[in-house]
Amino acid sequence: MSTKKLSPHETWQHAHHFPSAGVQAESSKLGMWIFILTEILIFGALFCTYAIYRYVHPEMFHMAHKELNVTVGLTNTIVLIFSSFTMALAVRSAQIGHKAQTAWLLTITIACAFVFLGIKSWEYSHKYAHGLFPGQESFNNHPLKLFFVVYFLLTGLHGIHILIGIGLLVWMVIKTLKGTMGPRYFSPIENVGLYWHLVDLIWIYLFPVLYLLG
């Protein structure tokens, strides 16, 4: 008779200051939601900046949004929505203990994130070629300057969030492959999932506001 060595997700014990594992999981999720609240406030303030500048310079914003390629923006939107889909499936997969499937779904999510960033950098390089990049000489007195200040602020901060998300997702892949995620304990993947959906949520508003409103 041999004692099978249980994997971490089968023996995981909750922290002692929580009455149960369930309470610990709920607490960590609520903590992530409160963080999401702060993120919504930050981007809310940036969208407000957009609204004010747009109100005061309607023709500039009308002209400027034509510099943005709607097809490229729509492609990025679909990429990010798909990554949210695979992320949600990954959390579900961790919940039912399918280790390989979880790792694959997380990897696809990471791949989508890279595709998004690739497309975004292509767009940025296109703006640079047209003298529309902050810091360029041609940008300083450009008639569309205000719009693009807001554009780079919003999409730049969003891009940084994607980079951070990639880091978190890679960490989750490592944890999954180590076997520490499973039905008993999948909070980290669940909370990283919430973060990733937030990044998608922000883009869901960024796309129409920047690319479509004219």
Place this chain on the structure above:
Amino acid sequence: MNNTQSDTHGHEPLPLKIYFGVFAALIAMSFLTVYVASVNFGHWNTAVAIAIATFKASLVALFFMHLWYDNKMNLLVLVVAVFFVVVLFFPIFLDVGTRGLSGPGLVNH
């Protein structure tokens, strides 16, 4: 022994068709929002675009982020966040909008 994180509210994994359904709806809405942008609703353009975006965001929040099935406190946190963004926007719009910075009849613009 039975100490799993699903203990507090018997969190069963959702059926796959919900994920696929929400994904399909999100993609459809994305194409819709592009199409709708080519139709001129006049003053309502912004409202229509934001409305479609909000519908998409609600799908992501309620289903992908599980708020429909979760402890309502999490939903409350999201609602509070949105409320305070509205609190930010509203007085600013009242302020900037009544300064005479935009609109017909302005000489230097």
